[in-house]
Amino acid sequence: MARGKKLYEGKAKILYEGPEPGTLIQYFKDDATAFNAEKKAVIDGKGALNNRLSEFFMQGLGQIGIPTHFIKRLNMREQLIRKVEIIPLEVIVRNIAAGSISKRIGIEEGTLLPRPIVEFSYKDDALGDPLVPEEYIIAFNWATQQELDDIIALALRVNDFLSGVMMGVGIKLVDFKIEFGRHWDGDYQRLMLADEISPDSCRLWDVETGEKLDKDVFRRDLGDLADAYTEVARRLGILPSSKPMPSKPTLVN
Numbered sequence: 001m002a003r004g005k006k007l008y009e010g011k012a013k014i015l016y017e018g019p020e021p022g023t024l025i026q027y028f029k030d031d032a033t034a035f036n037a038e039k040k041a042v043i044d045g046k047g048a049l050n051n052r053l054s055e056f057f058m059q060g061l062g063q064i065g066i067p068t069h070f071i072k073r074l075n076m077r078e079q080l081i082r083k084v085e086i087i088p089l090e091v092i093v094r095n096i097a098a099g100s101i102s103k104r105i106g107i108e109e110g111t112l113l114p115r116p117i118v119e120f121s122y123k124d125d126a127l128g129d130p131l132v133p134e135e136y137i138i139a140f141n142w143a144t145q146q147e148l149d150d151i152i153a154l155a156l157r158v159n160d161f162l163s164g165v166m167m168g169v170g171i172k173l174v175d176f177k178i179e180f181g182r183h184w185d186g187d188y189q190r191l192m193l194a195d196e197i198s199p200d201s202c203r204l205w206d207v208e209t210g211e212k213l214d215k216d217v218f219r220r221d222l223g224d225l226a227d228a229y230t231e232v233a234r235r236l237g238i239l240p241s242s243k244p245m246p247s248k249p250t251l252v253n
């Protein structure tokens with residue numbers, strides 16, 4: 001499919017005009033960045049893995065009735081998506097304490113939270129994506145109260161779905177970041193899940209060993225990032241497995 005003009009280049013993805021109005025092509029780069037792009041590297045194969053993983057999660061979420069921007073994967077690195085106006089918030093859902101929540105309130109990494117926590121950062125690289133209260137979101141009109149209520153409800157459904165899928169392959173979903181956008185269809189506007197869902201924006205820990213299978217491998221120099229993402233894809237059945245698949249479901253705890 002012919003891509004149109006480049007519209008936007010971010011740290012890990014590029015957006016091009018799509019073949020029809022209201023569509024875009026999302027291209028996944030191999031670039032990895034951390035700490036607000038202070039640490040950078042090119043990781044061979046990361047883009048293709050994230051394209052495939054994001055397709056897998058977005059399709060699954062679509063099948064349980066969560067509106068997403070995903071239309072179809074086009075090739076190894078590109079997917080066709082609906083064009084949305086991104087709401088300038090990083091919506092973070094946490095099940096287990098790690099990263100910034102541990103630093104902020106001194107809670108030990110690995111502590112199971114009493115309930116899933118949904119929090120918001122204002123998307124602004126220059127400010128380092130600061131954590132913001134809901135009051136700011138409404139006062140500065142980044143989203144309406146109705147949108148915010150819908151975002152929280154959808155984020156919790158995404159959490160239940162992703163946690164279940166991951167637990168089924170022996171992985172704990174510690175936390176993740178998602179983004180939402182408004183898609184215009186004529187005069188009709190619809191909130192939908194946008195951006196990507198991949199190990200770049202999740203924390204994933206092996207249930208048995210606690211091994212990290214996400215971008216912390218890169219942030220904290222814990223090994224080969226592409227190997228970790230390949231392991232996630234293999235367990236989810238996206239890549240051929242070197243190990244034989246169990247013939248019936250097995251309990252993982």
Ligand code: UDP
Binds near residue numbers: 098200201202203
């Ligand atoms: N996250 C992300 N992009 C960001 C900030 C966070 O995808 O710009 C993800 C991160 O990978 C983790 C979750 O959101 O899965 C929570 O991140 P946290 O607030 O703990 O920040 P960090 O420790 O990553 O700086």
